[in-house]
Amino acid sequence: MRFASRYIAGIFSFAIAAFALGGVSLADQSRLNNATALFAAGSYADTIAAIDEIGVSGVDHAPAILNALSKRRVYLNKTTKFTVYRQGSVYHDFLTSKQLDGKPEGAKSVRVNNRVRSAIKAALGTLELRAKDPATRISAATEVFNRKDVAVLSALEKLIASETVPAVKKMFLDTRAALVLAKGDAAKSDKLAAIAVMKARAKQDAMVALEVAATDTDPEVADAATTAMKSIENWLAVAANFQNIWYGLSLGSVLLLAAIGLAITFGVMGVINMAHGEMVMLGAYTTFVVQELFRAYAPGAFDLSLLIAIPLAFAVAGLVGIAIERGIIRFLYGRPLETLLATWGVSLVLQQAVRTIFGPTNREVGAPSYMSGGFEFLGLAITYNRLWIIIFALVVFASLLLILRYTSLGLQMRAVTQNRRMAASMGIRTGYVDAMTFGLGSGVAGIAGVALSQIDNVSPNLGQSYIVDSFMVVVFGGVGSLWGTLVSAMTLGVVNKFLEPWAGAVLAKILILILLILFIQNRPRGMFALKGRAIEA
């Protein structure tokens, strides 16, 4: 960070000069020319020196250049030294930021690696503290915080005074506290105040900031820092438990989605359907096809692709399910072993069919903007895709519950599963109900595939990785009970996530299986066993 402090001083003097002249001054011009020469030299060290020059130049478009550079969007013609940068699809002149008609001949992009990118981030961290967008200011301050870039401290003090957005102001104050502690030469009262600010921040990075203060020569400061670290540590331990619960619910919702279709086909109908995972896979591939179509014909509406994919995945998987039921399974009712083997065969056929059509490699399913990234809430790191999947799983569960409870199909389904002959003699077409039930279960599995495509691979093997878990959930919850499936999925998820930190992912999975076996030995019908004659039939 040698250069950082050097150009900090420069930034302010030159910035003033640049603003005074109302454009790119001669001095800035020469800085940018230096940068071009350094880009042309080509090594990463030269590029970092060029970033230094750009930072010091203080031109208005410096952040734009640096952002473009980190994405390899600065292009240079090595012979003419003519340099441009690209924002979106528009090329700008490097020196004057004037718009250009197109990419100049023979210009090649300036190469960057992680070291260069870190230098860019550091340079931007200081440049963008004054950015217009509050989010950019926060991320710039975070960068300064993490780097403990003490040279920025005096500039930051001034910015705090003029900052109006509360969230940004808080981040600025936190950053100032961290810098005060890192610098170490502040007055005792300032240090104590900074420690209090860090204590209130209560995050892992605050711990790191406090470490320096904990070894302070002044015992009072050192004590305060140690107590603050202790309290943060305690809070983090509590937060870790909440985090585990959240992760557990999220894993549980994935299990629920994967298993809920099976809860119908296996739980309600009693068919051991080994091809259940492949229905999930079909749903995921449907999502892929829908997204491909969107990419080709309506790239602007890409965010809608998942919404469109949900009904289509339900239809595709549901129809395949009905075909399987009518073509194979209905001849095998009451013969579980044969059903198991036949559906396993079907699963292999489906896998190989998908492999032949789409190829054996993974297919890329993109995430719509509302499912990318995450946010922090009371110290919990929550990612949008997981949040949506939890909501989605619960919605699917609720709708399924309503279908079974309040529609005539649901009524007939329950009638047929409880007593097939009685239902038939009441005039219910049991064959039709079987097909519809199986189609519903398969369709729900297809919907699960849409959600799982967001967190897992879309490959022909997608289904296989969920089939065992799905059976586990259904059996643990109690065959035939939808509520059981919900409780069981969530329980397995949460228990798994509490075991994982201390047992490791592999052992956690094994322990879960052992616990499950012990439980099933004691209660063979699972948590929510159906009572009465239904299961005997």
Added chain:
Amino acid sequence: MAISRRSLLGAAALSLSVVVGSPLTASAQETIKVGILHSLSGTMAISETTLKDAMLMLIEEQNKKGGLLGKKLEPVVVDPASNWPLFAEKARELISQKKVAAVFGAWTSVSRKSVLPVFKELNSVLFYPVQYEGEESERNVFYTGAAPNQQAIPAVDYLMSKDGGSVKRWVLAGTDYVYPRTTNKILAAYLKAKGVKDEDIMINYTPFGHSDWQTIVSDIKKFGSAGKKTAVVSTINGDANVPFYKELANKGISATDIPVIAFSVGEEELAGIDTSNLVGHLAAWNYFQSVENDANTAFIKKWKAFTKSPKRVSNDPMEAHYIGFNMWVKAVEKAGTTDPDKVIDAIIGVEVPNLTGGTSKMLPNHHITKPVLIGEILETGQFDVVWKTKGLVAGDAWSDFLPGSKDLIGDWAGKKCGNFNTKTSKCGAS
């Protein structure tokens, strides 16, 4: 099971008869058979199908050049279906029934270990094209992929260097099986030898196909926020990578914060990931498709023409087959026969051009010399080579960083021994 296997065989036979068709009329029975033992179905099909295609292309090329020893080459493709015992069965079928002169195949270490006794018993040759954990040097096997010192160690060296970010804290994350476990053991020993403390190394294993990375990624984030530069060395295998990288991106961990260097993620694997969030993460290989030289450009052009798909990518194991196949061809020409014993003797010291602009040489320990390249992921799903070893690195069968194997060498030229102990001067003693 019986039905599916028979139908698979039928399909293989059908595809064969198409390939065989033309040479049969030209010079009946005057062909040299080459076995291709890669899974075309099951979990490993994702990686291995490409290698089968690459082998078919190499054989076709060689036939266009006039074949070998005046005979046409004839590929014999079998499908071991990602089923480890089936690998041994299929290998036996290739060698004793189809009478192939050499076999190119296997991907996972467990499949290699499963076919090993067959190759020893029937005395044939296997060319194994994938980076692996080392600790092996067999007379009948030629290892054209990277040994740990040709991938893992240089990768760590790069990260410790200034250009790599002067990493001080290490997460060794892998899938729970033999390759990651051995590699991580070697790496941990190497890091400790370099002065890294125990508390700065975090080792983590996950099951195959692990998809819920929330806990582990937040652990990594916590481990990495202790104020020292942290990197993840990933031996995570195959399908588990996609959710891992997705979780990293969603948790906002970028390559400048905590870079991830992967040993099992290549161009083929990236084809299934949205790479916009992965820019800057790293991979260590001996070959990247983006390497610019005439041999590689020609190879990629032929590959795209052969597969009739302009989107197909090339990767490191394909290059390993390219080297291995050309070495075998040269050795057969040198020996004047395909007799395994003669070929095994003739191939040591054979040099062929690789696709990164140099030549690779078969060493007495049945490993080869290769350059080591570090690539950064680009938005296009390709890699930009950011670092390269100065010269070629000789594959070391027995790691110098494990107590049990540091005195061992493989030498099939002079000592005729795969695990010769240089301390006790005995073969087989460890």
